[in-house]
Amino acid sequence: MGMTAAVAGASGYAGGELLRLLLGHPDIEIGPLAAGSSAGLDVTDIHPHLPDLAGRVFVDTSALAGIDVDIVFLALPHGASGAVAQALPDGVRVVDLGADHRLADADTWRRVYGGDHAGAWTYGMPELPGAREAIRASTRVAAPGCYPTSVTLALAPLLTAGLVATEDLVVVAASGTSGAGRSLRANLLGSEVMNDLTAYKVGNHQHRPEILQALRGVLDAPVSMSFTTVLAPMPRGILATCTARLRPGVGGDELRDALHAAYAGEPFVRVLPPGRWPHTAATLGGNAVHLQVTADDEAGRAVVVAAVDNLCKGAAGQALQCANLMLGLAETAGLTAQGVAP
Structure with a gap:
């Protein structure tokens, strides 16, 4: 049994x-x-x-x-x-x-x-430093939100490595309609969202404090961030474009090395090969985060793009990942990093 x-x-x-x-x-x-x-x-x-x-x-x-x-x-x-x-x-x-x-x-x-x-409660993002051990030892765990999962995992390695400034983070992230839940709302009807993109909760999205709390937790230092969300005409998925000011002398190789070092061996984080950029369809149905990074030398900014399925790694999959740790089971049990296509 x-x-x-x-x-x-x-x-x-x-x-x-x-x-x-x-x-x-x-x-x-x-x-x-x-x-x-x-x-x-x-x-x-x-x-x-x-x-x-x-x-x-x-x-x-x-x-x-x-x-x-x-x-x-x-x-x-x-x-x-x-x-x-x-x-x-x-x-x-x-x-x-x-x-x-x-x-x-x-x-x-x-x-x-x-x-x-x-x-x-214990914050349930296993890939953050020290989090996996804390989740295992807890009986009450708060699974992170979908936007915080994508943005935090994109930016945390660059911040902790000291490659980018902690102030002036800028994030623009698009989400499918399922992120708003199942309740009937006129602005989420198919005829309203099809062929349309719209920004929402600009400047006051409820997930910004959660993201800042998570990033400050790994840095133990103040962090500031502009966060703009966009409703996209698709049922599920998040694409988060995250930028930060580069420290002097930092280039794309250092940024990629930081992501690889942070997530080496992680079962559900994939740093994509150079030149291949995340897209939401590739994460559909999987518990994976896809990441890519580059240095925009002209602007002096790092650009990290993250894609997740907001209902899987951004919600149910991550919750099950935490439950596996809490119950002493294999962390990957019942989960896959593979998506569904087409």
């Missing part, structure tokens, strides 16, 4: 992606699946792409209180995970895919998300 996982918010996009991954996991069985407004529905009414879950019915989230499982995944809207986590037994391991437990500073949480701060 394998280990058992419960999922709250299993009817959403990230929840559905997590179920897809768990169905292929060699060591984890799928336990209770909770969903608020979808409670009582067959799982395949919401996720017809998961036929092996036919006959399974979503339960109300309150049914998870006191549950006896090995791990619980919270794939809930921002602000909803804290109360659910408090109702779970103390000993059960929990991975939160939402933002409730990512930020350490309560004032920043209230400013960005509103409401009460539920407290900070």
Whole structure:
């Protein structure tokens, strides 16, 4: 008998992606699946792409209180995970895919998300220095957001190597519509997003404080960043273009060497060969981050481009990667760096 996982918010996009991954996991069985407004529905009414879950019915989230499982995944809207986590037994391991437990500073949480701060948990980005060991030792882990995953993994090696300045970071990142969740919104209708690109939450995106917290954590120094997000007419994927001022004498070879040194042996980070640039379709369905870097000598800036599947490495895949570490399983179990094409 394998280990058992419960999922709250299993009817959403990230929840559905997590179920897809768990169905292929060699060591984890799928336990209770909770969903608020979808409670009582067959799982395949919401996720017809998961036929092996036919006959399974979503339960109300309150049914998870006191549950006896090995791990619980919270794939809930921002602000909803804290109360659910408090109702779970103390000993059960929990991975939160939402933002409730990512930020350490309560004032920043209230400013960005509103409401009460539920407290900070171990930050679940295994590729950051020291993070893998901290995740293994934790029973409560906050999985990072999709934008923070791409931007942090792109810039952290250059900053820690001292190759770029810590101020004047500039990021422009495009995301597919699934990053906004499954709730019906007029601006996310197909007829609204097709043949269109639009910037949104310019200058005040909720993920900027999380990115700055992660980068400051690896540097132990102040960091400043301009962060602009763009809604792209595709269901999933993120392409983040990140630039920073080069330190004197730094060129493209040093930048590439820093990425290779940081991610040598990492199962889910791929530094692409020179001249090949990341694109979102190549990461579809995989738990991989694709990276490329160059020195724009005329502008005096490093340019790092990162691509991820926002629902996999940016959400469900990364959560499962953390769960594997917490449960003492192979970190790569149930996951692949390979994408789906066409």
